[in-house]
Every structure is written in structure tokens, then in C-alpha cells.
Amino acid sequence: MGEAMSLGHGTEAALITDVVFWAIAVSTIIAAIAVVQLNDLFRAALFLIVSFLGVAAMFVLLRAEFLAAVQVLIYVGAISVLIIFAILMTRDVEEGSPSNRIRVPAGVAAALFAAMAIFVAVSTEWNILDAAIDSGAVPVALANGIVDVFENTVPRIATLLVRDFVLAFEVASVLLLAAVIGALALVRGR
Amino acid sequence: MVVAAIIFSIGLYGALTKRNAITVLMSLELMFNAVNLTAVAMSRYIVPASVIGEAQTAVTKDIESAVQMVLTGQIFAIFVITVAAAEVALGLAIVITVYQTRDSIFVTDANLMRN
Numbered sequence: 268m269g270e271a272m273s274l275g276h277g278t279e280a281a282l283i284t285d286v287v288f289w290a291i292a293v294s295t296i297i298a299a300i301a302v303v304q305l306n307d308l309f310r311a312a313l314f315l316i317v318s319f320l321g322v323a324a325m326f327v328l329l330r331a332e333f334l335a336a337v338q339v340l341i342y343v344g345a346i347s348v349l350i351i352f353a354i355l356m357t358r359d360v361e362e363g364s365p366s367n368r369i370r371v372p373a374g375v376a377a378a379l380f381a382a383m384a385i386f387v388a389v390s391t392e393w394n395i396l397d398a399a400i401d402s403g404a405v406p407v408a409l410a411n412g413i414v415d416v417f418e419n420t421v422p423r424i425a426t427l428l429v430r431d432f433v434l435a436f437e438v439a440s441v442l443l444l445a446a447v448i449g450a451l452a453l454v455r456g457r
Numbered sequence: 458m459v460v461a462a463i464i465f466s467i468g469l470y471g472a473l474t475k476r477n478a479i480t481v482l483m484s485l486e487l488m489f490n491a492v493n494l495t496a497v498a499m500s501r502y503i504v505p506a507s508v509i510g511e512a513q514t515a516v517t518k519d520i521e522s523a524v525q526m527v528l529t530g531q532i533f534a535i536f537v538i539t540v541a542a543a544e545v546a547l548g549l550a551i552v553i554t555v556y557q558t559r560d561s562i563f564v565t566d567a568n569l570m571r572n
Contacts, residue, residue, distance in 0.1 A: 296463055299463075299487050302480075302483055302484070302487060303480070303484060303487075308479060308480065311480060311483060312483065315483050315486065315487070318487065318490070319486075319490065322490045322493070322494055325494060325497075326494075326497055329497045329498055329501040330501055331497045331500075331501070331531050331534075333531070334493075334497060334531055334534055334535065334538075337535065337538060338493075338538070341538055341542055342486070342490070342538070345542065346486065346541070346542060346545050349545060349546065349549055350479065350482065350483060350486075350545070350549065352549075353479055353549040353552060353553060354479055356553055356556075357479070357552070357553065357556045381463055385463075393502070393503050395502055395503065413527055416527060416528060417501070417527075420528060420531065423528050424528060424531060424532065424535070427528055427529075427532055428532065428535070432532055432536075435536055439536060439539045439540075442539070442540065442543050443539065443542070443543055445543075446542075446543035446544075446546050446547050447546070449547050449550070450546045450547055450549075450550035453547070453550035453551060453553075453554050454550045454553050454554060
């Protein structure tokens with residue numbers, strides 16, 4: 268068994284990745300704030316699409332290309348169209364999206380939750396994958412296997428879906444069927 | 458993951474404060490996205506404790522399944538997306554039905570069971 272492969276890049280590539288990551292992160296968060304702050308529902312929906320696209324770009328950076336494609340297809344494609352369709356159906360676009368009475372306590376609660384989640388994420392001593400591979404804590408064969416997985420995730424995901432997670436896979440199809448029938452039954456004219 | 462936490466909190470704030478039901482649903486979608494982002498980031502950057510340390514001898518016997526363990530986060534995100542799609546379809550159907558019967562899109566007006 269030769270030298271272990273590494274998931275990391277050279278310093279220059281890492282710098283570019285960092286810059287791209289922060290650009291995506293900032294635009295995604297700004298778009299998310301716009302979704303909850305804009306009074307114009309239609310513009311909020313458009314910013315929601317921007318936010319979805321930002322998350323899809325982050326999936327690419329995290330070596331989850333299949334998920335990025337799924338994100339674009341389902342969120343940017345289907346769910347956004349559904350939401351815009353519902354906005355147009357309900358004709359209350361001009362009334363906007365006012366807040367209710369618990370605005371300030373809800374803001375405080377959300378800020379507290381954010382502080383707690385960030386504290387947990389930062390202060391926990393995670394076993395970082397790249398560092399473990401580089402320091403040799405992971406056996407070489409296993410490390411090479413993991414690097415290989417992230418080179419091409421789609422076949423592995425397919426294998427896992429129809430082998431290890433086949434029950435959840437089938438239940439998901441039943442769930443989608445139930446959702447379709449339920450949605451049809453709900454909006455059918457009486 | 459910090460980014461995911463911030464997005465989740467924004468979604469939480471929106472879901473709690475908005476009166477328009479569609480905005481509440483959009484905030485829910487933001488939270489789903491944040492959870493997915495966390496799951497994928499975990500699967501990319503964090504190595505399971507069973508792979509390193511004393512337990513590694515047991516795992517190395519079955520390298521293939523140990524390697525696939527790192528993809529569990531992505532599988533998890535796929536199922537979350539599926540459930541989110543079903544949820545938003547049903548949620549919007551309910552919103553439209555409520556709008557047709559009560560002629561209002563605000564969640565505060567859906568108070569039929571209050572009396």
C-alpha cells in the first residue's frame with residue numbers, strides 16, 4: 268500500500284475555495300434575511316430561490332454533486348414554482364407579509380438559538396476527516412477508500428439507496444404518493 | 458455549519474413571526490435547507506469515532522461498509538428533501554383551501570377552533 272491520498276488541495280486552491288465559500292455564504296445569508304424581511308411576497312419568493320441556489324453551490328463545495336443537482340431540480344425547480352403559484356393563487360400579494368405581535372421575543376429566541384448552535388459547532392472537538400487522514404489516524408486503505416468515495420459519490424449513493432436504505436426508499440415513494448393524493452383531495456373543488 | 462445555524466435561525470424567526478402562511482412555509486424551507494447543509498457538512502468533514510482509535514481494528518475488516526459510512530449524511534439529506542417536497546405540496550394545498558373557505562391568507566385568522 269502506497270502513500271495515502273489526501274482530500275486537501277494546494278494552498279492556492281484552498282485560498283480560492285475559501286474565497287468562493289465566503290462569497291456564497293454571505294449571499295445565501297443575505298438572501299435568507301431578505302426572505303423573512305421583505306414585505307413583497309413575490310420578491311421574497313425570488314430571494315428564496317437565490318438562497319436555494321447558494322445552498323446548492325455549497326453542496327458542490329462539500330463534494331456532494333448529486334445533492335446539488337437534486338437541490339436545483341427539486342427546490343429551485345419544483346418547490347419555488349409551487350410557492351410562486353400559491354402566491355399568485357391567493358391574490359393577497361398587495362397585502363404583503365406583516366409580522367405578528369411576538370416579533371421581538373421571537374427575534375430574541377432565534378438569536379439565542381443561533382448563539383447556542385454556533386457555540387456548539389465551534390467549541391465541540393470534532394474528529395476532522397482531513398486532519399485524521401493526513402496524520403495517519405485513519406488506516407491507509409480506509410483513507411484511500413474515503414478519498415475515492417468523494418471523487419465520485421453518485422454510484423455509491425445509488426448502491427446505498429437500493430441496498431442499505433431500501434426500506435426508507437420505498438416508504439418515501441409511498442409518502443410522495445400519499446402527498447399527491449392528499450394535495451389533490453384538498454384543493455379539489457367542492 | 459455556522460452558516461447553517463444562521464440560516465436555521467433566520468428561518469425560525471420567520472416561521473414564528475410572520476402572519477402570512479406562505480411566508481411561514483418559505484421559512485420552513487429555509488430551515489430544511491439548513492439541516493441538509495449540516496448533514497452534508499458533517500459527512501464531508503467529520504470522521505466517525507469508530508474509524509479512529511482503538512475501535513479501528515474492528516472496522517478495517519470491512520473497509521467497504523466503513524467507506525460508505527461517510528455517505529450517510531448525504532443519504533439523510535436526500536430523504537429530508539423528499540419529505541420537504543411532500544410537506545410543501547400538502548402545506549400549500551392546505552393554505553389554498555383555507556384561503557378559499559376563510560378568504561384570508563393570515564395564519565392568525567385560522568382560528569375556527571378557538572371558540
